[in-house]
Amino acid sequence: MKNIYIKRGEIMPGDLEKIQAILNNLKPSEKKIAQYILKNPEEISDLTIAELAKRCGTSEASVVRFCKTLGYKGYQDLKIKVSADLAVKSKKIQGLVSVDDDVDAIITKVSKNNMLAVENTMDVLDRAEVAKAAQALMKAKKIDFYGVGASGIVAQDAMHKFMRINKACTAYTDTHMQLTSAANLSPEDVAVGISYSGQTMDTVDALRLAKNAGATTICITKFGHSPITEVADIKLFVTSSEALFRSGAMASRIAQLNVIDILFTLVACQKYDDIIKYLENTSEAVAPRKY
Amino acid sequence: MKNIYIKRGEIMPGDLEKIQAILNNLKPSEKKIAQYILKNPEEISDLTIAELAKRCGTSEASVVRFCKTLGYKGYQDLKIKVSADLAVKSKKIQGLVSVDDDVDAIITKVSKNNMLAVENTMDVLDRAEVAKAAQALMKAKKIDFYGVGASGIVAQDAMHKFMRINKACTAYTDTHMQLTSAANLSPEDVAVGISYSGQTMDTVDALRLAKNAGATTICITKFGHSPITEVADIKLFVTSSEALFRSGAMASRIAQLNVIDILFTLVACQKYDDIIKYLENTSEAVAPRKY
DNA sequence: ATGTCTTATGAAATAAAATTACAAAAAATT
DNA sequence: AATTTTTTGTAATTTTATTTCATAAGACAT
DSSP: OHHHHHHHHHHSOOHHHHHHHHGGGSOHHHHHHHHHHHHOTTTGGGOOHHHHHHHHTSOHHHHHHHHHHTTOSSHHHHHHHHHHHHHHHHTTOOOOOOTTOOHHHHHHHHHHHHHHHHHHHHHHSOHHHHHHHHHHHHHOSOEEEEOOTHHHHHHHHHHHHHHHTTOOEEEEOSHHHHHHHHHTOOTTOEEEEEOSSSOBHHHHHHHHHHHHTTOEEEEEEESSOOHHHHSOSEEEEEOOOOOSSSOSSSHHHHHHHHHHHHHHHHHHHHTHHHHHHHHHHHHHHHGGGBO | OHHHHHHHHHHSOOHHHHHHHHGGGSOHHHHHHHHHHHHOTTTGGGOOHHHHHHHHTSOHHHHHHHHHHTTOSSHHHHHHHHHHHHHHHHTTOOOOOOTTOOHHHHHHHHHHHHHHHHHHHHHHSOHHHHHHHHHHHHHOSOEEEEOOTHHHHHHHHHHHHHHHTTOOEEEEOSHHHHHHHHHTOOTTOEEEEEOSSSOBHHHHHHHHHHHHTTOEEEEEEESSOOHHHHSOSEEEEEOOOOOSSSOSOSHHHHHHHHHHHHHHHHHHHHTHHHHHHHHHHHHHHHGGGBO
């Protein structure tokens, strides 16, 4: 699991991370340049080689050598790549919400936080586990979704989605109902437990019961080890800083919904011909309720 | 409303949009350059002035003039800015899901689509309307959230959030209950109607009834005019391509949830001292249900 | 410690690229 | 048709990047 994350991180690191990574393999003069760029990345788009060399207390030749060492064609190339990397990154930064932020600041910060939750989840999701989960859901005779509180809403959303493609599924947000249904599952069924903390008793208990009943169990929870991962055959992890505001679930449920979307899309794609029909049917079904 | 969108678009357009915008005010030779760049933006980071001039069938001097006309310091500057703009944009591009996409492709496409929905909504949201909505919610004696189907889930999420800060609120996903509650609202109350299409009869009817009862009405719907905007005092718009897969609501509900997050955060910030206490209380309340 | 070898570095030369100045051509105006 | 204005490209100039090469610093052996 953890590998995947690190692996993906190594496949596509930003240019600045690349510089950071080889910092200690550099010659002294090149190291000075690397450090200066890491410290003032926004400056370099305006600096000429001569200016940069001067600010680093080194020579123009060393700057060029530094660029080549890093695998760039030259200084121009480095300049362009670092600026582009920075532009991409700056689109993402969002500070914590502070009490005296104005409306625009809050719109921006909350939105970026939500975007980041989706993006991080996209990076951290284990492709193999996702494939396994989709496979299980596709084959499932019936699907149970368990979740309480904010995760209960995700469970309901999942039910709503899978119902549209004619999957026998139910979202249980009531503890007793969760347990009752879980106890009656069969090995052909799938149970999905949703809990950001991974510690919600009700959901964990229901999922354990489902596992004991022989059903395939899937969890959607935050990255790392927790009670729910112990009772899940397939583990799907989301990430989210959750630090934006002290509110139970802000970005985390958006990350969870993103996982639901992914699973739904995968299942839908694999049975496309049948499913497109179901989608049309359900669309028509609600049409008379529209102006 | 529409203004804001266009206005914001003009405040921070990408570099390529800027070129597109003045295309017709350019001299013939500069226009050739603009068109070439718009057609092959990814090339220009590798082209020298001389090469670009040749490919456009014009002169080096014209390229420089073109850069200056656009407000750049020179060709280098343009090169860096366009490359950066492109890098930001390429992070966002996500094609339609195709039936034979592999797991990784689907994870990426679905996630990017969701991120884009949040981002576009962030851009399109009218700051003044959001402020008015937050103000109304803060003052509200009680809040009703109406929504059916996928939007019903958003309504429930909203209720869950505002309950945590001790707001009297209820989410109604049952048509009859919506109407019943709406009929009994007072001018001190607020009703929030959620419908992506803006055409959902049940939700529109309930919101109309609420308005007639004297309550302040807020809608969360897709950008543009629709039945629901006619019965809403305050209009909050989300955008979402929705074209990723033929499924009622994919990204749109994430955009809607983002709006809920924004409203919640605004209300929470304005009454921070009280609210932090409520949040702690509710956190403690569910703690015994955790492992 | 001294000399030899290796590596790292910067000054200066060179090459490349961008910018500017200017004159020719094209278009517009009289 | 002549004149003015605008547009454009060529060539000169300047700026910037790259390479070369000599020297300095450090490592290692004697």
